[in-house]
Amino acid sequence: MVLTPGAVWAADDTATSATPTMPAATEQQKTPVFPDLNTAASWAREQITQAKEMGWxxxxxxxxxYPLNNLTRREAAIIMSGALKLELPDKTVSSYPDVKVxxxxxxxxxKEAGLMLGKETGKFHPDDKITRQELAIILVKAAKISTEGKGDNLTIKDAGKVWPDAKPYVQAAMDSKLMVGYNNYFNPTDTATRQEMAVMAVNLAKVLEGNSTTSEQAGTVASVTADTLTLNGQSYKLTDAVKGIFNEKNAAALKDAQVKVEVDGAKNVTKVKGLELMAAGQAPAEGEPEFSGNVTLDGNQANVEGDVTVRANYISLHNLTVKGNLTVAKEVQNDFEAKNVxxxxxxxxxxxxxxxVVFENAKLKDVQAAKENVKVSFKGNSSVETVEVAKNAELAADQGISLPKVTVKDGVNALKVNAMIDELILPEKVKVEEVISNYEEAKNWIGKVNGEAHAYNTYTFVTEGVPASVEARELLSEAPADGKIAAEAFAGVQPVKVSLAVDKDNAHPxxxxxxxxxxxxEGVQLWAQDAEGKWWDINKTGWGPAEGFKLDLNLKTDVYVVAQEGTHIIPLKLEDVDKKYGTxxxxxxxxxxxxxxxxKAEKPADNQDAK
Structure with a gap:
């Protein structure tokens, strides 16, 4: 008899709980849920009935x-996704070449949940039978049961048949009653049956239901190891989700820290809900880099689901996502650094x-500077949505970083700016030069003031004759020492005229x-000739001497573009440079x-048949 898949493991739409809740055990129904239920082992019938009622x-x-049929990898994947209520991706084509429909x-x-992956061939092998030891690995991962310290104490008689890597999972599965043996044999290489999978799915639901009872614990960190957190005299096991924060390398930063964590029914820390750092670092030694004396909390890309507050000097935060608010508190009187946060x-x-206070490669939303004379710096690839300045302060940002919106509150009269600002919002009747303490230096870095174009910083690039496309050609060799290039090198190349101009309504020099x-x-040269007749590939050298030049609004430079085949994006910057140092x-x-x-378009061949 050939059986088609049909709805072999189809889940009911009525099952909606993310953590399954098992129905109360009842007497065997008069009408079996399957006509062949009586062919199942007596120990499996109740669980098969429960699994059917759960819609799994x-x-x-x-x-x-067909309870005695062997279980395939495909069937195991379907039952696990249903039992765990995994979100099904909207895909019609599998990432595995051997999975169809x-x-x-x-x-x-x-696969996305990390429960079942393909084999070394890159295929999933959906119709392969699945062994009991393979199933142990899947179930223990699904139940998020720790395998720490397990595997060496397997007392089953056939422990030697268990793969070394599977031993911790087999012991964890048996200890948690997810799986059981028979006469002290586990039979790890035997193929699992469909009735066994139904029983194990019900067992998994019971484990998950027991672990779903969570509580919130708060207190002072007493100690932290690779696997445990001691809080208020109670030790808790650490799950992988929080080990990025709670580990021995962060022990110094976590000394006396106030934390709020979520703990499951098995006393596993599953989430960090809040964190207050109390341990101070020290000032850098003479001649050492800034922040070298800081105590560092490296989050290793982990999340804090709530707020983080820093209450001590010389602290660095690295590689952390804060779902709530970040506060650099009043107790901080010296350096603070946040990197990749x-x-x-x-x-x-x-x-x-x-x-x-430095943010490097940070992604921030709303920032409020509320400390008198604090300097807030944004470095690297940092981005910020808004900045509110409530006290006299300094804002600085690396080249390439622009602050979209800076709002200045009443009472601020000495804001130093070393950053590009797209829009500055000032209190009513307050003039920008009355607020920006270094206005003469910074006036060209401010785009708008209270929604109106600022008289400065309106310079932009103006180009003439930019073609939709150019003919691909080989790049020229570098110009000789005297900078001379034969004119025929640019034969057929139309120059692009590049100039600089101000906003039409604000012709300020x-x-x-x-x-x-x-x-x-790569693959592009932009050749231009200087006043002495020398040619330069300004794509590499830049245009103008290191110390810069005075801007001539009427200046137009012919730039000859030589490019290899392809589409190229060329960022062009107008830089303000220090005349003395060239920086x-x-x-x-x-x-x-x-x-x-x-x-180059091929010339069409002559039509020999033309008369």
Whole structure:
């Protein structure tokens, strides 16, 4: 008899609970849930009935369950996705080449959950039979049972047949009653049957139901090891979700920390709900880098589901996502650093000093600077949505970082700015030069003030003759020492005229020194000639001397573009440079140019038949 899959393990739409709740045990129904239920072992019939009532399993098209049939990997994936209520991805094509139609979504779901993966061949082998030891691994992972210290004490008679890597899972499965043996044999290499899978699914539901009772614990950290957290005299086991924060490397940063954690029924710490850091570092030794004396909490990409508060000096936060708010509290009177930190709530700066509160490669939403004379710096690839300045302070940002919106509150009269600001919001009747303490230096870095275009920082790139596409060609060799390039090298290349201009309504001359700096884009050369007749590939060298030049609004430079085949994005920056040292102060304007280089069109062959 050939059986088609049908709804063999189809889950009912009526089962909706993320953590299964088992129905109360009842007497065997008069009408069996499957006509062949009596062929199942007596110890499996009740669980088969319960699994059917939970909507986890169904029968074959003929209505039978076939409890003694061997279990396939596909069937195991489907029952696990149903029992765990995994979210099914919206996919119609499997990531495995050997999975077709039936079970695609369920197999992708258990893959994403890390419960069942493909084999070394890159295939899933959905119709392969699944062994009892393989099932032990899947069930223990699904139940999130710790395997720490397990595997060496297996007392079953056939322990030697268990894979070494599977031994901790087999012991954990047996200890938790997810699986049982027979006469002290586990039979690890035997193929699991459909009735066994039904029993194990019910056992899994009971374990999950027991672990679903959570509580919130709060207190002072007494100690932390690789596997345990001691809080208020009680030791708790650590799950992988929190080990990024609670580990021995972070012990110094966590000394006397106030924490709030979520604990399950098995006394496992499953979430960090709040964190207050109380342990101070020290000032850097003379000649050592800033923050080198800081005590560091490295989150290893873990999450704090609530708020984080820093209450001591010289603390660094690294590689952490804060789902709530981040507060640098009043107790902080010295350096604070946050690196690779994401804050999904607000960031409140009530502490810090003039020697900086630094955010490097940070992703922030609303930032409030509420400490007198604090310096807040944004470095690297940091981004921030809004900044509110409530006290006299300093804002600084690396080249390439722009603060979209900075709001200045009443009473602020000395805000130092070393950053590009898209829009500055000031109190009514307050002039920008009355608030920005270094206005003459910073006036070109402010885009709008209270919604109106600022008289400065309106410079942008103006180009003429930019073609939709250019003919792809081989790049020229570097210019010789004298900078001379034969004119025929640019034969057929139409120059692009690049100039700089201010906003049409604000023709203010730029008072500083500037230079033009493209990014070094592979496969593209931008050739331009200087006043002495020398040619330079400004894609690599930039345009203008290191110390910059005074901006001439009427200047137009012919730039000859030579590009290899492909589509190129060329970022072009107008930089303000220090005339004395040649260092870049800030980016005044930036614009991306798209350049498409296409092969030379072939000349059509002559039509020999033409008369």
């Amino acid at each position: 399993i169904g029968g074959y098209p003929d209505g039978k369950f 039936w079970g695609i979504k369920e197999i992708e779901a258990v 994401t804050v999904e709530g607000n960031t409140l700066i009530e502490g810090g000093d003039t020697n900086t 730029y008072e500083g020194h500037v230079r033009i700096q493209p990014s070094n884009v 870049v102060n800030n980016v005044i304007a930036q614009k991306n140019f798209e350049l498409k280089a296409e092969p």
